[in-house]
Each structure stands twice: as structure tokens, then as C-alpha cells.
Amino acid sequence: MLRKKTCVAMLLAGGQxxxxxxxxxxxxxxxxxxxxxxxxxxxxxxxxxxxGIDTVGVLTQYQPLELNAYIGSGAxxxxxxxxxxxxxxxxxxxxxxSEWYRGTANxxxxxxxxxxxxxxxxxxxxxxxxxxxxxxxxxxxxxxRHGADATIAVRPVPWEEASRFxxxxxxxxxxxxxxxxxPKNPKSNKASMGVYIFTWEKLRHYLIEDENDKKSSNxxxxxxxxxxxxxxxxxxxxxFNGYWKDVGTIESLWEANMDLLQNPxxxxxxxxKWRIFARNPGMAPHYIAKGATVADSLITExxxxxxxxxxxxxxxxxxVEEGASxxxxxxxxxxxxxxxxxxxxxxxxxxxxxxxxxxxxEEEGKIAVIGHGVTLPAGVSVPxxxxxxxxxxx
Amino acid sequence: xxxxxxxxYTGEGDAQLRELTLYRAIAAxxxxxxxxxxxxxxxxxxxxxxxxxxxxxxKNYHSLMDHLGSGKxxxxxxxxxGLHILPPFLTRENVGLYPGVLDAxxxxxxxxVRSKQETIILxxxxxxxxxxxxxxxxxxxxxxxxxxxxxxxxxxxxRDEAGTYLSLDESxxxxxxxxxxxxxxxxxxxxxxxxxxxxxxxxxxxxxVAHGLHSMDRDVIQxxxxxxxxxxNAYEYKGMCxxxxxxxxxxxxNMDILDTAKRKGIxxxxxxxxxxxxxxxxxxYGDDCSVVNSLVADGCQIEGSIENSVxxxxxxxxxxxxxxxxxxxxxxxxxxxxxxxxxxxxxQAIIKRNARLIGPQAYPIVIAKDVII
Numbered sequence: 001m002l003r004k005k006t007c008v009a010m011l012l013a014g015g016q017x018x019x020x021x022x023x024x025x026x027x028x029x030x031x032x033x034x035x036x037x038x039x040x041x042x043x044x045x046x047x048x049x050x051x052g053i054d055t056v057g058v059l060t061q062y063q064p065l066e067l068n069a070y071i072g073s074g075a076x077x078x079x080x081x082x083x084x085x086x087x088x089x090x091x092x093x094x095x096x097x098s099e100w101y102r103g104t105a106n107x108x109x110x111x112x113x114x115x116x117x118x119x120x121x122x123x124x125x126x127x128x129x130x131x132x133x134x135x136x137x138x139x140x141x142x143x144x145r146h147g148a149d150a151t152i153a154v155r156p157v158p159w160e161e162a163s164r165f166x167x168x169x170x171x172x173x174x175x176x177x178x179x180x181x182x183p184k185n186p187k188s189n190k191a192s193m194g195v196y197i198f199t200w201e202k203l204r205h206y207l208i209e210d211e212n213d214k215k216s217s218n219x220x221x222x223x224x225x226x227x228x229x230x231x232x233x234x235x236x237x238x239x240f241n242g243y244w245k246d247v248g249t250i251e252s253l254w255e256a257n258m259d260l261l262q263n264p265x266x267x268x269x270x271x272x273k274w275r276i277f278a279r280n281p282g283m284a285p286h287y288i289a290k291g292a293t294v295a296d297s298l299i300t301e302x303x304x305x306x307x308x309x310x311x312x313x314x315x316x317x318x319x320v321e322e323g324a325s326x327x328x329x330x331x332x333x334x335x336x337x338x339x340x341x342x343x344x345x346x347x348x349x350x351x352x353x354x355x356x357x358x359x360x361x362e363e364e365g366k367i368a369v370i371g372h373g374v375t376l377p378a379g380v381s382v383p384x385x386x387x388x389x390x391x392x393x394x
Numbered sequence: 395x396x397x398x399x400x401x402x403y404t405g406e407g408d409a410q411l412r413e414l415t416l417y418r419a420i421a422a423x424x425x426x427x428x429x430x431x432x433x434x435x436x437x438x439x440x441x442x443x444x445x446x447x448x449x450x451x452x453k454n455y456h457s458l459m460d461h462l463g464s465g466k467x468x469x470x471x472x473x474x475x476g477l478h479i480l481p482p483f484l485t486r487e488n489v490g491l492y493p494g495v496l497d498a499x500x501x502x503x504x505x506x507v508r509s510k511q512e513t514i515i516l517x518x519x520x521x522x523x524x525x526x527x528x529x530x531x532x533x534x535x536x537x538x539x540x541x542x543x544x545x546x547x548x549x550x551x552x553r554d555e556a557g558t559y560l561s562l563d564e565s566x567x568x569x570x571x572x573x574x575x576x577x578x579x580x581x582x583x584x585x586x587x588x589x590x591x592x593x594x595x596x597x598x599x600x601x602x603v604a605h606g607l608h609s610m611d612r613d614v615i616q617x618x619x620x621x622x623x624x625x626x627n628a629y630e631y632k633g634m635c636x637x638x639x640x641x642x643x644x645x646x647x648n649m650d651i652l653d654t655a656k657r658k659g660i661x662x663x664x665x666x667x668x669x670x671x672x673x674x675x676x677x678x679y680g681d682d683c684s685v686v687n688s689l690v691a692d693g694c695q696i697e698g699s700i701e702n703s704v705x706x707x708x709x710x711x712x713x714x715x716x717x718x719x720x721x722x723x724x725x726x727x728x729x730x731x732x733x734x735x736x737x738x739x740x741x742q743a744i745i746k747r748n749a750r751l752i753g754p755q756a757y758p759i760v761i762a763k764d765v766i767i
Contacts, residue, residue, distance in 0.1 A: 276675070282666045284427075284661035284689075285426065285427030286689070288690065291686075298678055309679075
């Protein structure tokens with residue numbers, strides 16, 4: 001028997017993130033690189049560690065190889081401990097059936113035995129899709145103080161955009177009275193962040209009930225939350241006002257990266273009390289050569305800059321050769337921008353090579369994307385909004 | 395390499411490193427934006443497949459212990475072997491300070507006896523190198539040597555009236571060795587790294603200390619070579635190396651690695667150098683910064699201009715500050731309008747607004763830890 005835990009976190013990391021196009025061709029969305037040295041999953045994992053939650057199940061399904069390797073023993077997040085730690089939980093074969101995770105609720109349902117091992121009072125449900133820093137412990141205290149059965153983290157969104165989100169209508173004491181998925185005429189602007197705390201006993205009950213309902217789509221937002229509301233359970237909204245960014249699309253991933261270049265930074269990444277931990281590639285410090293120019297950019301270890309970098313983010317080991325120009329671009333680990341190439345308003349995935357004199361992206365318009373490991377021939381041009389993978393023909 | 399262990403001796407004299415070694419051993423000196431000297435040595439051993447590394451501490455070893463921790467960053471935190479920190483302790487023979495590596499090893503006889511590996515690589519901690527230890531050990535075994543010394547012909551690590559120089563025959567056997575000569579007769583410089591059978595080392599240490607001898611090179615190796623009682627040969631290290639024994643040589647190493655070829659010589663892709671990670675965000679470069687020929691670590695915020703400089707983690711260069719030929723350690727701050735040239739700023743040093751500090755190139759100014767100017 002493992003020692004009891006007050007709260008166990010379950011991180012839903014199985015989604016494909018298909019709107020990220022070729023960036024998630026071979027990796028799950030939570031493993032997508034972000035911010036020069038992170039991957040999206042570093043944010044919820046670091047939040048857990050910083051919040052004192054040391055037991056995390058990561059539910060994987062789509063292209064888990066890179067994600068599994070990245071999480072490893074959990075050491076970068078101090079989650080390599082003997083009583084608790086991080087556990088990768090893929091779907092598995094059972095005596096009577098074997099099935100994929102059918103929905104968010106079903107994924108948790110299939111891993112009830114994992115949760116039960118720790119006999120927790122509360123379960124925190126997270127997703128690996130967002131960039132934010134949040135104290136889950138403060139949210140847990142809120143949940144306990146309100147005697148809630150479920151607490152849903154919400155954040156204010158501009159009223160004109162509210163109809164794109166799952167909106168929580170609340171009374172004056174933050175109790176949720178109604179939940180509307182993408183309402184035409186929103187009554188509130190409190191959008192669900194996909195971060196839930198449940199009192200485990202209640203959640204277990206609703207997971208089993210939901211599983212027995214053959215018509216259910218086994219989803220937290222569509223089924224579990226509405227069912228609990230119908231049964232007059234106590235559901236509370238926890239207001240979060242910090243930086244939160246969904247990086248579900250190419251444009252929003254690019255924007256979220258560019259947010260780090262704002263002054264002041266909308267998300268404080270220098271806070272020593274709330275570090276975002278990441279697996280370290282162990283490369284030499286980066287080098288800026290004579291004749292190079294850098295401005296308004298983030299650059300990390302292993303980079304070598306001989307050309308011009310402006311308003312951009314370079315990940316580990318990126319090389320910008322002489323006369324190359326990088327402008328408003330996100331260049332992921334190991335990529336090389338050859339002599340005289342121009343890359344702008346684009347995302348260049350890992351280990352790509354931009355041939356000499358090639359041009360990627362345009363000053364205006366949509367973000368261009370160069371896929372993982374693609375070698376762009378010399379002198380070619382990739383227009384705005386194009387996605388270039390290995391099979392692309394020029 | 396399962397049968398090889400490593401021992402690093404960190405008790406070298408540090409008189410010429412001034413304030414830099416006030417609070418730390420040479421092995422713990424911060425170098426190259428984010429490393430400590432010992433990182434190169436431990437990483438070399440680990441990359442060579444060694445799983446048992448002992449670090450003999452001497453004085454001021456807190457910062458070294460703090461840095462090495464459980465050995466996790468070097469994968470030396472397993473159940474079998476791993477990192478062994480060997481601090482000095484009082485014994486009948488040792489009252490605190492080791493006169494040399496022999497006495498240090500004598501004090502740690504238990505560690506030598508208890509370890510399972512039959513072969514030992516014994517390294518100093520002031521020469522920075524990144525060697526293929528497995529090839530060194532293969533040479534030691536293939537030649538059936540009792541002791542193999544690692545040497546270089548790189549003149550950069552040569553010192554006046556210091557160092558040990560080797561004469562070799564065609565099959566690389568050591569035929570003579572000179573310790574601290576004024577005019578060395580040989581070009582082969584011993585790097586203070588050796589491979590030796592564990593049992594033999596224990597025996598030699600025991601005998602030497604029992605006879606009141608303190609110098610490994612003069613009293614042990616030289617005698618073995620002269621008396622012909624053991625087969626002592628040497629293996630050439632062809633990579634880059636630096637001897638960090640003074641402020642000048644410390645400064646030179648950091649400036650040397652600004653050169654891409656030299657940097658790649660020590661930071662090799664197939665032999666990564668591991669260090670303690672601080673989880674800082676990538677370095678930020680402001681709109682009006684100017685950066686020329688510099689190495690910069692994560693967590694830095696550069697808004698002023700830097701030239702030929704090495705910046706450690708978390709350093710801030712304010713707008714209109716100018717930094718030239720400087721080494722600025724962790725969390726240093728150079729405020730608006732300040733100008734510094736040929737300076738070494740130890741950790742958390744602050745150069746106030748409009749201050750000017752220009753050291754001579756041959757004798758850089760050292761600003762001690764936490765000092766505000």
C-alpha cells in the first residue's frame with residue numbers, strides 16, 4: 001500500500017493537437033517546443049512541483065515516444081521520488097477488453113486504479129495544452145474552503161470572444177449555476193481553463209456513472225460537469241487572472257512565443273520562486289560572433305549566431321550563419337539557417353536546414369512552418385502560411 | 395569500463411588565483427558561462443563509462459559539495475557506486491591540511507580498499523581537458539603497463555619552474571622525468587592524470603607516506619622510472635587543455651573559448667560536459683543592445699553592449715553600459731552608463747551607474763563576490 005496523498009494530478013496529454021499541422025505530425029502536442037528551451041508540458045509539470053503536488057499521472061495516447069523520453073524519470077521537475085512522482089499512463093490491455101482512451105473522462109476512468117493506490121482526497125485534472133503559471137495549491141485551498149465537489153478554474157475573456165469558449169455562469173459566491181459550451185449570447189465572460197479539482201469520492205461516482213451511459217461521449221466538459229450540475233452538486237469557479245495562452249494553433253503558438261519578447265514580459269519567467277523546469281540539453285553556452293546583430297530576442301545554449309537575429313526565439317543548438325537573417329521567427333532545437341537565408345514570421349521545427357539564400361515566410365500574412373528535419377534547398381521561397389514537410393514539392 | 399574508477403584530487407595550491415579562490419577550491423571555479431572546472435573532469439570520466447568517482451576535498455569545499463550534490467547531473471546517483479565525496483578528516487596522520495595527493499590518498503585508504511574496480515584514473519583538478527578515458531584505459535591495458543601517464547605537447551600549459559616533463563622511447567615508455575625544472579629537457583608535459591592498478595596505488599601511497607614522502611611525481615613516479623620496478627608509460631592527449639593556476643590563465647581560458655575552433659575542441663558533441671542546471675529562461679537581448687564575440691548563458695538580460703566577454707547565468711547588462719574583455723559570473727549586474735574593461739566579476743558583484751573600471755590586459759582586475767563598486 002502506498003502512502004496516502006491529499007491530491008493527485010492527472011495530466012491529459014494524449015491529444016494530437018491537429019490544428020498545429022505538421023508540428024504535431026510526429027509528436028504529441030504537449031511535447032511541442034516553446035519559449036526557447038521548454039516544451040508545453042513543462043508548464044503544468046512545473047506548476048505541480050511548485051504547488052507541492054508530487055504525484056502526477058500523464059495520460060498519453062497519440063505519438064507518445066518523444067513525450068515519454070522527455071518525461072523520463074521526472075528528475076527535471078523533482079518528480080523522481082519514491083513515494084509519488086510522475087507516471088506515464090498509456091492505454092493498456094485489460095482482461096475483457098482493450099481500448100483507446102475514448103474521451104477525457106474515459107481516460108481518467110481507465111486509470112482509476114492508479115489514483116486509488118494513493119487514496120487521495122482530491123484529484124486535479126490538467127491538460128498539456130496551455131502556457132500559464134498557476135498555484136494549484138491555492139486553488140485546492142479554495143476548493144476545500146468552499147466545500148466544493150468540483151472546482152473549475154476560469155479566467156475572464158473579452159466579451160466579444162466569450163462565445164468561443166465554455167462559459168461558467170456563477171452566483172456572487174463563485175458557485176457555478178450554469179455551464180454553457182460556446183453560448184451565442186454569453187451571460188458571463190468566465191471561460192473554463194480545463195483545470196479541474198474534484199473531490200475524489202464524487203469524481204469516482206460520476207466517472208462510473210458516465211461510463212455506464214452508452215450515449216455519453218465521456219468528456220469532462222460535455223458530460224461530467226453538466227451531470228454534476230444537474231444533480232445540484234457544489235461546483236465552484238476559481239478565478240485566475242494571470243497569463244494564460246492556448247497554443248493550439250500555429251498562429252497562437254507563434255504569438256505565445258512572441259509574448260515572451262514583450263517588455264515587461266506578460267508571464268514572469270525570471271521568478272526564482274516559481275521556476276519553469278525543463279530537461280536540459282547540456283550544451284555549451286551560446287556564442288554571438290563579431291559581425292552578428294541581435295536585438296529583442298531570446299537565445300539559449302548551444303546556439304551560434306553569425307548573422308542577424310531580430311525579434312526571434314532561438315532554441316538550443318540553432319546556428320545562424322553569416323549573412324542569414326532571422327526576423328520574428330521561432331527556430332526550434334538543432335535547426336540551421338544557412339548563409340544569406342531569410343526567415344521571417346515563421347516557425348521552423350527541430351533539426352531543419354534552411355538552405356543558402358532560401359526565403360521562408362513574408363513580412364505580412366500567416367505564419368509559415370518548416371517541418372521537423374526538412375532540408376530546404378538553396379534559393380527556394382516559402383510563402384506565408386505554407387507548411388513544408390518532407391513531401392513538399394517546390 | 396565497469397572495472398575502472400576515478401579519483402579527482404582538488405587540493406592544489408591556489409595562491410595565484412587571488413580573490414577567486416577565497417571561498418572555493420580551484421575545482422569549483424566558475425568557467426565558460428555555466429561550468430565549474432570539475433565538470434570537465436567528471437564528465438570526461440562519466441563519458442568514458444566510469445561509474446565510481448571519488449572527489450577528494452581539501453579546504454573551502456562547501457561550494458564544491460554544493461555543486462556536485464548527489465551526482466545526479468552526471469548520472470552518478472545510482473545504487474551501485476556513484477559519486478563519493480571525500481572530505482578531509484582528522485586522523486593520526488592528518489591534522490587537517492594534506493601536504494599533497496599522497497597524504498590525501500593515504501587518508502582515504504578505506505575508500506581505495508572498499509572500491510571494487512581494479513583500475514583507477516587519478517586526476518588533478520586544475521587542468522581543464524576533455525579526454526576519451528576509455529581510449530586511455532585501453533592503452534594502459536593493451537601495453538600491460540603498471541602506470542600510464544597522460545601527457546600533452548601543448549605548450550600552453552607549461553609553467554616556469556613548475557610541471558613534470560617526460561622523456562619517452564618509441565613504444566611510449568617513460569625513460570626519464572623532470573619535476574619542476576627551470577629549463578625542461580623534454581616537450582612532453584605530464585597532465586597530472588594517470589591510470590594505475592588500484593592495488594599498486596594503495597601500496598605506493600602506503601610506502602611513500604610511511605617514509606615521510608609527499609610528492610607523487612618526485613618521490614613515487616620518478617623512483618619507479620629510475621629503479622625500473624614498474625612499467626610506466628605515457629599516452630598522448632591530443633585535444634585542447636588549459637592549466638588554470640593563476641588569474642591570468644583563468645582569464646585566458648575564458649577568452650580562448652570565444653574562438654569557435656577552441657571552443658569546439660573542449661565542448662565536443664560526442665562528449666558533452668554536464669553541469670548543475672539552474673533552470674533559467676533563455677538569455678534576453680534588448681532592442682538596442684550590441685553584442686560582439688561573446689558567450690552568454692541562460693537567464694542573462696543584455697540591454698547594453700558587450701564585447702569579447704563571457705557572461706554567466708543571470709547577468710544583467712543595463713542599457714548604455716559597456717562591457718569589454720570581461721568575465722562576469724552568475725547574477726552580476728552592470729548598471730547604466732558603467733564602463734568596464736579587462737575585469738573579472740565574481741558572483742553577484744555589482745558595478746554601479748557610470749562607474750569606470752579598466753584593468754590592464756595582462757593583469758585583469760578581480761572584483762570579489764558580492765562586492766559593489
